[in-house]
Amino acid sequence: MRVKGNHVILSLVSLVLGFIIAFSYHLTQIENEKPKMTDVQYKQTLALRNQLIDQEERNRKLQSELKEKQEKVQKNEKELAKEAQIFSNFAEDTEKYRLFMGKVKVKGKGVKVTLSDGAYNPREDNVNNYLVHEHHVFKVINELYISGAAAVAINGARLTSHSYIVCNGPVITVDGVPYPAPFIITAIGDPDVLSSSLNLTGGVKDQLVNDNIIFKLEKADNIILDPILGG
Amino acid sequence: MWLPFIGLIIGIILGLLTEIRIPEEYSNYLSIAVLAAFDTLFGGIRAYLQNIYDEKVFVSGFFFNIILAASLAFLGVHLGVDLYLAAVFAFGVRLFQNIAVIRRILLTKWSTNKEKLEKR
Numbered sequence: 001m002r003v004k005g006n007h008v009i010l011s012l013v014s015l016v017l018g019f020i021i022a023f024s025y026h027l028t029q030i031e032n033e034k035p036k037m038t039d040v041q042y043k044q045t046l047a048l049r050n051q052l053i054d055q056e057e058r059n060r061k062l063q064s065e066l067k068e069k070q071e072k073v074q075k076n077e078k079e080l081a082k083e084a085q086i087f088s089n090f091a092e093d094t095e096k097y098r099l100f101m102g103k104v105k106v107k108g109k110g111v112k113v114t115l116s117d118g119a120y121n122p123r124e125d126n127v128n129n130y131l132v133h134e135h136h137v138f139k140v141i142n143e144l145y146i147s148g149a150a151a152v153a154i155n156g157a158r159l160t161s162h163s164y165i166v167c168n169g170p171v172i173t174v175d176g177v178p179y180p181a182p183f184i185i186t187a188i189g190d191p192d193v194l195s196s197s198l199n200l201t202g203g204v205k206d207q208l209v210n211d212n213i214i215f216k217l218e219k220a221d222n223i224i225l226d227p228i229l230g231g
Numbered sequence: 232m233w234l235p236f237i238g239l240i241i242g243i244i245l246g247l248l249t250e251i252r253i254p255e256e257y258s259n260y261l262s263i264a265v266l267a268a269f270d271t272l273f274g275g276i277r278a279y280l281q282n283i284y285d286e287k288v289f290v291s292g293f294f295f296n297i298i299l300a301a302s303l304a305f306l307g308v309h310l311g312v313d314l315y316l317a318a319v320f321a322f323g324v325r326l327f328q329n330i331a332v333i334r335r336i337l338l339t340k341w342s343t344n345k346e347k348l349e350k351r
Contacts, residue, residue, distance in 0.1 A: 016242060
């Protein structure tokens with residue numbers, strides 16, 4: 001069979017026709033693959049979409065609320081931090097006051113002053129001239145406090161703001177407890193300051209030495225003062 | 232003689248295998264092109280059956296109608312008038328008319344053939 005010219009043209013036409021029809025069919029198939037919605041489904045979709053929008057709005061509202069609350073929480077936290085700082089300051093203060101009150105054990109650098117009665121002197125008629133008296137102890141203690149001692153103890157007994165020292169014959173009574181000579185006065189503070197203040201010319205040491213008292217001063221690195229029991 | 236059918240089959244295969252996706256707004260053009268192609272095809276069949284078939288008219292009409300329909304739809308989209316409806320309407324009416332004419336011709340042919348067979 002010989003190929004006619006009009007056959008070629010006709011085949012071209014049919015090719016185009018087939019292509020267009022098949023392409024259209026194919027395209028429609030692809031579009032039909034997408035789920036088609038009925039009326040009910042459409043309504044459902046709409047309702048769901050509206051619900052979703054509502055939810056999103058609520059979410060946004062809640063989120064802004066959350067933000068506000070978080071800001072409030074932050075503010076509260078800041079206040080709490082401030083309060084905590086205040087409390088810690090209070091705690092430090094309390095610690096300091098306890099230290100001064102003699103309620104806690106204190107440990108630190110300081111000085112140790114030993115006051116002993118003078119050696120027996122047969123030429124002295126009066127024994128009082130070479131005994132350690134309460135005013136000697138007072139002088140030392142006052143000097144120590146003035147020089148910035150944080151805590152002072154006599155023979156291990158801590159002194160407080162309401163301690164009393166009485167000279168009672170051969171002993172000195174501190175807060176009602178008698179202590180014999182020698183008197184060891186321990187003070188916690190800057191050892192250099194304390195010792196130099198005691199060693200002033202014409203100061204406490206000189207006065208006490210004039211009264212025939214044996215005055216011994218040593219710096220100590222580690223003094224431990226026990227708290228007052230039942231204070 | 233089989234060449235047009237081979238072309239048709241190749242065209243169908245090509246169309247099915249094409250993975251080109253045309254945008255939604257251009258699918259109107261395609262439907263109109265399909266309608267125009269059908270219209271011209273049935274017009275050609277009718278002309279052939281009426282013995283007034285002219286290949287030039289058929290081929291030129293085939294392509295020209297497709298292009299005209301597509302451009303009409305294009306114009307309609309850009310003017311905001313649904314001009315492709317006019318094309319659909321016109322092609323649809325002509326399609327039905329052509330098919331009706333073909334049906335009548337075939338019927339007459341069939342009945343005459345029957346008569347001939349009975350006369351024998």
